[in-house]
Amino acid sequence: MGLGTRAKSKAFAAPTADAVVLVGTVQRIIHQNGPDFAIFRMQLDEATLASEVAAPPQHKDEVQESLKDGTVVVRASNPGPLTTGMRLKAEGAWDYARGYGWQLTAQFIVPDAKPATLIAAAFLQVHVPGIGPIRAQMLADHYGEELPTLLGNADALRNVHGIGPALAKAVAEKWNNLTPHDLADLELAGYGVGKGARFKLLAKFGTRAAEVVKANPWEACKVRGLGFAAADALAKRFGVPLDCPVRDQACLLECLADAAQNEGSVRVSEAKSIAAAADKGIPRDRATAARDLLVVEELVVRIVNDNGTVELAPAWLDRMEKAVASHLRRLMATWQPLGEPIVPPPDEGFTLVVDQEAAVRGVQVSGVAVVAGGPGTGKTTILRTACDAFETQSEKTPILCCAPTGRAADRMSRATGRQGSTIHRLLGFRGDSWTVGRANPLPRCILVVDELSMVDVALMYRLLEALQDGSGLVLVGDPDQLPSVGPGAVLRDVLASCALPTYRLKTIMRQAAGNPVIAQCHAVNRGAMPRPEANEHGVVKLLTAKGSGSAVVDPEDVSAGVLATVAWLRDTKGVGMRDMQVLCLGHKTAGGAKELNRALHRLWLPKESDPDNQRLVEGALVLQTKNDYDNGVMNGTQGIVQEVTTTGPGGRVVGATVLWDGRDDPVEHTNTTLGSINPAWAMSVHKAQGSEWPWVVVAVHRGMGFPLLKREVLYTAMSRARKGVVLVGPQRDIQVAAQIPAGNNRRTGLRQYLEDKGNV
Numbered sequence: 107m108g109l110g111t112r113a114k115s116k117a118f119a120a121p122t123a124d125a126v127v128l129v130g131t132v133q134r135i136i137h138q139n140g141p142d143f144a145i146f147r148m149q150l151d152e153a154t155l156a157s158e159v160a161a162p163p164q165h166k167d168e169v170q171e172s173l174k175d176g177t178v179v180v181r182a183s184n185p186g187p188l189t190t191g192m193r194l195k196a197e198g199a200w201d202y203a204r205g206y207g208w209q210l211t212a213q214f215i216v217p218d219a220k221p222a223t224l225i226a227a228a229f230l231q232v233h234v235p236g237i238g239p240i241r242a243q244m245l246a247d248h249y250g251e252e253l254p255t256l257l258g259n260a261d262a263l264r265n266v267h268g269i270g271p272a273l274a275k276a277v278a279e280k281w282n283n284l285t286p287h288d289l290a291d292l293e294l295a296g297y298g299v300g301k302g303a304r305f306k307l308l309a310k311f312g313t314r315a316a317e318v319v320k321a322n323p324w325e326a327c328k329v330r331g332l333g334f335a336a337a338d339a340l341a342k343r344f345g346v347p348l349d350c351p352v353r354d355q356a357c358l359l360e361c362l363a364d365a366a367q368n369e370g371s372v373r374v375s376e377a378k379s380i381a382a383a384a385d386k387g388i389p390r391d392r393a394t395a396a397r398d399l400l401v402v403e404e405l406v407v408r409i410v411n412d413n414g415t416v417e418l419a420p421a422w423l424d425r426m427e428k429a430v431a432s433h434l435r436r437l438m439a440t441w442q443p444l445g446e447p448i449v450p451p452p453d454e455g456f457t458l459v460v461d462q463e464a465a466v467r468g469v470q471v472s473g474v475a476v477v478a479g480g481p482g483t484g485k486t487t488i489l490r491t492a493c494d495a496f497e498t499q500s501e502k503t504p505i506l507c508c509a510p511t512g513r514a515a516d517r518m519s520r521a522t523g524r525q526g527s528t529i530h531r532l533l534g535f536r537g538d539s540w541t542v543g544r545a546n547p548l549p550r551c552i553l554v555v556d557e558l559s560m561v562d563v564a565l566m567y568r569l570l571e572a573l574q575d576g577s578g579l580v581l582v583g584d585p586d587q588l589p590s591v592g593p594g595a596v597l598r599d600v601l602a603s604c605a606l607p608t609y610r611l612k613t614i615m616r617q618a619a620g621n622p623v624i625a626q627c628h629a630v631n632r633g634a635m636p637r638p639e640a641n642e643h644g645v646v647k648l649l650t651a652k653g654s655g656s657a658v659v660d661p662e663d664v665s666a667g668v669l670a671t672v673a674w675l676r677d678t679k680g681v682g683m684r685d686m687q688v689l690c691l692g693h694k695t696a697g698g699a700k701e702l703n704r705a706l707h708r709l710w711l712p713k714e715s716d717p718d719n720q721r722l723v724e725g726a727l728v729l730q731t732k733n734d735y736d737n738g739v740m741n742g743t744q745g746i747v748q749e750v751t752t753t754g755p756g757g758r759v760v761g762a763t764v765l766w767d768g769r770d771d772p773v774e775h776t777n778t779t780l781g782s783i784n785p786a787w788a789m790s791v792h793k794a795q796g797s798e799w800p801w802v803v804v805a806v807h808r809g810m811g812f813p814l815l816k817r818e819v820l821y822t823a824m825s826r827a828r829k830g831v832v833l834v835g836p837q838r839d840i841q842v843a844a845q846i847p848a849g850n851n852r853r854t855g856l857r858q859y860l861e862d863k864g865n866v
Contacts, residue, residue: 125197126160126210129153132192133177135243142300144185147177148196148210161200165208169200172208179206184336185215186298187227189246193218197342214339215298224296225289226254234277241268257281286313294319297340303333320344324356334360334386348387354396357383359405362420365853366593372427372563373409373417373853409855417853423593424855426567430596431859433570434474434606440575441473444499452491459484465609466491470499472607473578476558476600479611480584480631481825482624486521487615489554489582493522496552496578503578504551508532508569510560512730512740514796516768518556528740529555529565530733533572542572550574557796558583563594563856581606586631587822588795595852603860622646627825630817635841636824636833645830647671650837658836661809664697667834668788669705671803675832683710683727686801688788689823692810697835699788702805706787722750722762722783729786729793730766737773739766742796744786748772791823802827806835806843815843 130150137145155176161169172178180196188194198212217224230242237245248266249256256262258281263274284292287308293316294304307315307326319326323340327333334356341348361382365371376397383393397418400406407424409417447470449463458466462484469475469492479485493505507526509515518526532548534541542548553573555561558581561569573579583597590596600606614624622639626646630636639646649667650658658667668688675681688706690699711725722728726747730739739745743766751761762780765772775783788805804823808815820843824831833840 125213126199127195127197128159128178128180128210129195130193132188132190132194135188135190136179138188143183144188145179145181146188148180148194150176150178151193165200165202169208179209180212180215181209182212182215184298184300184339185212186217186224186296187230188215188217189227189243191247213335214342216343220251222254223251225292226257228292228295229257229281229284230277234280237273237277241273244268289313290315297343299336299340303336322346322350322352324350324352327356327359333363351392351396351399354383354388354392355400355405357386357388358393358396358400358418359420362406362418366420366423369852370562370589370591370593370595371851371853372423372593372855373419375853376408376416376418379418419855423563426563427594427854427856428859430563430566430570430856431605433567433573434579434600434860436575437570437573437577437579438472438474438606441578442576443471443473444496444503445470447471448495448498450491450494450498452487458487458491459613459615461609461611461613462488462491462615465611466495468607468609469578469580470495475579475607475609476581476583476597477609477611478583478585478597478601480586481627482614482621483611484613484615485556485582485584485611488609488611489518489556489580490522492580493524493552493554504549505554506532506548506551507554507556509556509796510565511557511742511796513742513744513767514557514560515740517796517798518554522554526556528733529561529569531735531740533568535733536735540568543568544571547574548572548577550576552578552580554580554582556582558597559585559587560590560795561596562590562592563596563854564592565590566594566596584825586818587825588792588818589852591792593852593854594856595854596856598852599854599856599860603857605860620644621829623824623827623829623831626831627821630821630824630844633817633845633847635844636820644828645832647830647832648837648840649832649834650840658834661696661698661807664805664807664835665702665705668697668702668803668805669709671832671834672706672709675801675803681801683787685799686803687794687797687799687826688803688805689791689794689826690788690805690810691807691814691819691823692790695807695809697805697807697809699790702788703785707785710787722747722759722780724748724750727786728764728783729789730782731784732782734779734782737775737779738769739764739773742793743767745769745773791819791826794826795822798826798828800827800829801831803832803834806833806840808836808839808842812846815839816846817844820844 128148128150130148132146133149134147135144136147159169159173194215194217196210196212197214198210201209201211203209227246230237230245244266245253258278260274260278263269263277264271290313291304291308294307307319311318319340323337323346327337337356358379361379362374365374380390380393397406401408404421407419407421409419411417447467449466452458465477465488477485477488496505505524507518507522507524508529509518509526510529512528515526515528585597585601601608620641621644622641623644623646626636626639636646636648638648649671652658652663658664672688675686688702690697690702693699711723724747728745728747730741730743733741745764745766747762747764749763750759752759759780760777762775763772764775802823
């Protein structure tokens with residue numbers, strides 16, 4: 107008997123229109139990652155089997171056939187703790203998996219169990235090392251709903267097979283020492299609230315978090331603790347009506363959050379947000395009333411533009427754009443030149459052209475300026491020469507160099523001869539706090555920021571907050587590259603406003619002029635199809651046909667072509683794995699980063715027969731995907747795994763030693779930081795921004811979706827190469843990518859605030 111089987115049956119909330127609703131009991135748990143994810147087989151109850159289960163008309167017979175044994179496989183994110191025998195309702199949509207048949211991808215899981223029982227189950231899955239799914243199920247089967255009253259009794263726990271004295275004592279001590287904060291966290295986990303959302307909710311509401319969520323789940327959306335769909339799921343669980351005003355407000359906030367996350371927009375057309383609310387069943391009069399309340403509560407800003415259009419923006423993002431404009435204006439007003447502008451001689455073999463020399467002199471005079479240009483136009487030379495000039499003028503004024511990623515910061519260090527840093531490290535970011543800011547600013551300095559196209563408005567705000575009056579600021583970037591992942595378009599808006607002195611570098615330097623990679627990057631930026639070209643300076647190749655002469659068409663062809671190219675570079679050209687990088691437009695399908703990482707793992711490490719289960723193996727190329735401040739490894743850093751520690755009969759990886767780029771000594775990682783280390787044989791173009799390699803292989807195909815098949819993506823990928831680039835994909839797809847302009851439709855307000863002083 108599982109948790110919840112003794113509870114009295116209760117009526118479930120009405121389903122969403124067109125949703126698939128199944129009611130039954132958990133027959134077998136196939137896979138479970140605590141309360142955050144589960145795949146399980148569900149035994150349907152008689153009423154569900156007797157009814158006509160909703161399914162797409164064209165697949166109705168197939169779905170009914172799959173249910174003939176009375177069971178179905180369910181995949182669910184944030185289902186809360188599950189045990190076999192638990193009765194529940196699953197609501198979602200049908201999904202066909204090759205080799206597995208029809209499954210239900212559940213949006214909502216509503217268990218029929220008491221809160222105390224859910225807390226006990228969550229406790230076993232979240233807090234107790236040594237209690238895995240099997241032992242947790244044993245305890246649940248033995249005690250059922252009496253379990254919450256017995257978890258603190260070590261003698262009672264020992265009556266369960268598999269629970270020895272030491273483990274029973276550990277469980278009881280942990281249960282008896284739970285704080286009110288722990289209990290609130292466990293209750294939220296029992297309701298299926300994810301770990302990240304629980305952290306934010308507890309930070310906002312404290313031990314009242316579960317009470318607040320039960321009374322009004324959409325209140326949590328206002329503090330970005332929950333998404334709108336998750337709040338709806340909780341409302342269904344608790345029987346909260348879906349026609350309350352707070353849900354209407356949460357819907358509008360979700361529309362703005364989606365625009366920021368998926369489009370990078372700070373603002374959203376008011377008409378679009380009202381239409382999004384209508385899609386959720388919220389009529390126009392209620393949506394406009396919700397908008398007015400959000401404006402009064404200062405959670406949303408309503409902007410009426412000169413052309414009569416109306417936009418909405420999250421208040422926190424709008425405030426940041428205004429602050430960025432104000433800080434830039436403040437720095438320009440307080441800058442005092444350090445002396446007469448000078449142009450130190452560049453390194454041997456380099457010669458400054460007219461626009462480059464003007465840039466070096468100009469940044470010294472204005473102090474706050476933008477240097478913009480594409481590959482080969484001398485941005486690196488300008489950085490080094492300008493830093494030398496500032497240092498010659500005043501040895502007392504420190505020159506600080508920073509960039510958004512670790513690799514970009516390392517490249518900046520080599521380019522300028524000065525220590526580069528990530529922006530996050532410069533500002534002392536520690537995961538949830540910034541030690542450097544308005545209250546504790548940087549010293550009065552010259553700050554040089556490279557790869558500005560990658561900097562979103564929130565990070566720019568943090569950076570400018572930390573600069574004292576009189577500081578200099580040199581912003582460097584390529585406006586034709588991909589914009590920042592986060593919301594805003596800082597470089598684009600600053601350039602368009604003409605509010606800062608701007609030096610555009612258009613002349614390709616003599617040292618780069620003969621490189622086909624540089625030439626074809628600029629050709630793509632003009633909308634031209636890249637063409638093969640090779641000389642002693644570099645190589646551009648297009649692999650659009652297979653060895654048999656037939657065209658590359660499918661993602662599988664692209665994947666095979668990438669593997670053949672990597673093998674050719676390695677075996678024929680003698681290029682090592684650290685001197686080449688495979689870039690993909692996205693992650694999905696055979697030509698995406700996920701599948702190519704598996705295939706390239708087998709190519710580079712053929713002795714490792716099972717790369718899927720051994721992601722971290724000796725010799726593997728890996729990428730840090732989050733800033734790890736404890737170990738000093740920044741997001742975007744690559745490294746080589748030197749040693750792996752495994753435990754248990756399945757060989758589960760619990761530790762790894764990695765030699766990261768730029769480090770002399772390897773770093774030992776424990777189980778708590780392994781989740782941010784991913785394979786790096788292939789990566790997305792977005793992840794590659796700010797980095798360079800001698801050779802780059804780019805997988806191109808329309809299976810990634812047309813939002814990624816754009817000029818700025820192809821241009822950014824090609825510009826990561828110094829010596830050679832190989833494009834692998836159907837010719838028509840490469841041509842489409844080159845011809846379709848970026849069409850950056852991000853809605854932002856920074857340009858307006860920079861142009862109009864009255865609005866700041």
